[in-house]
Amino acid sequence: MDPIAHFTRQARYHVWATHRLLDAVSRVSDDDYRKDVGLFFKSIHGTLNHLLVGEHLLWYARFSKGASPLLALDAEIEPDRERLGQALKGGAANWEHLIATWPVERFDGQLDYKTMKGVPQSLPFAATLAHVFNHATHHRGQITAALTALGQPGPELDWVYHLQLEAAEATKP
Template sequence: MNPHTHFLQLARYNVWATRRLLDAVTQVPEADYRRDVGLFFKSIHGTLNHLLVGEHFLWFSRFAKGASPTVALDSEVEPDRERLAQALKGGAANWLPLIESWPAERFDGVLSYTTMRGQPATLPFAATLAHVFNHGTHHRGQITAALTALGRSCPELDLVYCLQEEARA
């Protein structure tokens, strides 16, 4: 599989899984949504904010603009629940045209950026992009575990379900 096909597939999955998760989260009462349920970023809200910070403020800026903003990984960048959901959905969709714009040889290169500690870093481009999508999957999994612990239903987010849905469409 060529890199465009692979990473566009991961970006489509990211959009699909983000939307499905956020649809399930809308059913969670405010107190449970903001309650410390033992996640690394405490609450569902805290974990969603972390996804916005990591995936969109940091990594998207690094890949799209060559910028390395400084923002704490546990920042509450969007306190409003609905605006946070919209920012996550829009941010996930932004990866598709970005990935499409890259020439194939870009995936064989490196990504140079500045870490949160101000240190220069250079990593393999494709592997680092894979990290972005893997990171989102990790934290969505944490949120589905929290939903289950709260007695809520949670969506099936496995990639194969996304692929099956795409195949039917």
């Protein structure tokens, strides 16, 4: 398997799923958006902020710059819901461009970084990149469940659905 093609496909799915989720979240009242609905990061807002911290401010910095910022996973980086949504969309779009810059050999290497406690860590590069996308899928699922519990429709986010859409687009004249 070509790791660049594989992770580029995951990055495209990530952008698509982020947009679909945020579109569904936009229909929720601000009270419901910020209400503690029993998620690990309590609310939809808290979970979206966690995604901004984890995916964009921590992991993206580790992969793109070799930096290891010290941030709390539950930090509220962006209190404004519109700006938070834009930051998540922009951050999701960055991954495909970053992946394209890596030589194929990079995926067989290690990612060296420091944990949130400043401890040096070295993990398999490709598996850790897979974690970034898997982590986002996990929290999108939590938010989708919260939407359903709030009486809102949850967006269809299955990767296979995205693959089917891409295949249909590829066959259009």
